[in-house]
Amino acid sequence: MKSEWRANVYLARSRIQGLGLFAARDIEKQTMMIEYNGTILRNEVAISKEKIYRSQNRAVFMFRIDSEHVVDATRTGGLARYINHSCGPNCVAEVVTFERGYKIIISCIRRIEKGEELCFDYQFDTAEGQHKIACHCGAPECRKWIN
Ligand SMILES: C[S@@+](CC[C@H](N)C(=O)[O-])C[C@H]1O[C@@H](n2cnc3c(N)ncnc32)[C@H](O)[C@@H]1O
Numbered sequence: 001m002k003s004e005w006r007a008n009v010y011l012a013r014s015r016i017q018g019l020g021l022f023a024a025r026d027i028e029k030q031t032m033m034i035e036y037n038g039t040i041l042r043n044e045v046a047i048s049k050e051k052i053y054r055s056q057n058r059a060v061f062m063f064r065i066d067s068e069h070v071v072d073a074t075r076t077g078g079l080a081r082y083i084n085h086s087c088g089p090n091c092v093a094e095v096v097t098f099e100r101g102y103k104i105i106i107s108c109i110r111r112i113e114k115g116e117e118l119c120f121d122y123q124f125d126t127a128e129g130q131h132k133i134a135c136h137c138g139a140p141e142c143r144k145w146i147n
Contacts, residue, residue, distance in 0.1 A: 008033050009079060009118065016084040016136050020117045027112040033091060036063055036080040036104035038073035046070040065095050065102050080106055085146045086119030088139030093120045122146055 007024060008031075014020025027033065038061070041049065046062060053060045053074055061073040061081040073081040083091070083106060091108050106120060119137065124147040135146045 011079055011082055014084055014117055016086070016117065016119070016138070018084075019082045020084045020119075021079055021082045023112045023114055023116050023118060025114050027108050029108060029111050031108050033106045033108055033118060034078070034080045036071060036073065036077070036083075036093060036106060038063065038071040038077040038081070039075075040065070040102060041070050041072050043068060043070065046072060049074070063093070063104055065104070069102070071102070071104060080104075084117065084119050084137070085122040085124075085135065086137035086139050087121065087135060087142045088137065089119045089121045090116065091118050091120045 008027065009021050010024045011019055012022050021034070023033075049072055050060055050062065058074060061077050063071045063073065063081075065071060071077075090110055090112050091106050093104055093106050096103050096105060106118070108118070112118070126145075126147065130147065133146045135142055135144055
């Protein structure tokens with residue numbers, strides 16, 4: 001994680017689930033908070049890696065960039081992988097093309113006070129016949145499930 005991001009965030013226990021990422025200072029709207037780092041994988045590779053991680057009982061941290069690619073933050077990721085989902089988020093994750101590659105930048109979409117948990121909307125596809133995950137974001141507009 002680059003040092004300039006470090007001043008923005010800290011990792012702590014979340015009220016939503018497990019660990020979460022929190023604002024280390026008051027942050028103005030539209031500030032770039034942190035980059036979501038990891039290794040870019042094609043779908044086929046991501047699927048096989050996920051199977052391996054699950055067989056090792058590892059928590060899996062992956063971010064979908066587009067229909068073909070996923071960023072795997074399980075082994076090479078930084079603190080951004082701990083950002084929880086909210087249906088009424090204070091941040092957004094944006095994929096920007098960069099030197100013929102990708103970068104995922106998490107920016108805040110409103111002013112955030114020191115100590116607030118950072119969240120973005122995972123926008124997962126609605127999972128048919130897949131294990132559904134109940135959402136604990138607590139937002140008034142909560143959709144009840146994160147997938
Ligand atoms: C990228 S991790 C986020 C960090 C996670 N809290 C941890 O401690 O590792 C994503 C996982 O966190 C949990 N999670 C994130 N947002 C959630 C929410 N709004 N409600 C319930 N679980 C959530 C789910 O288990 C999800 O698969």
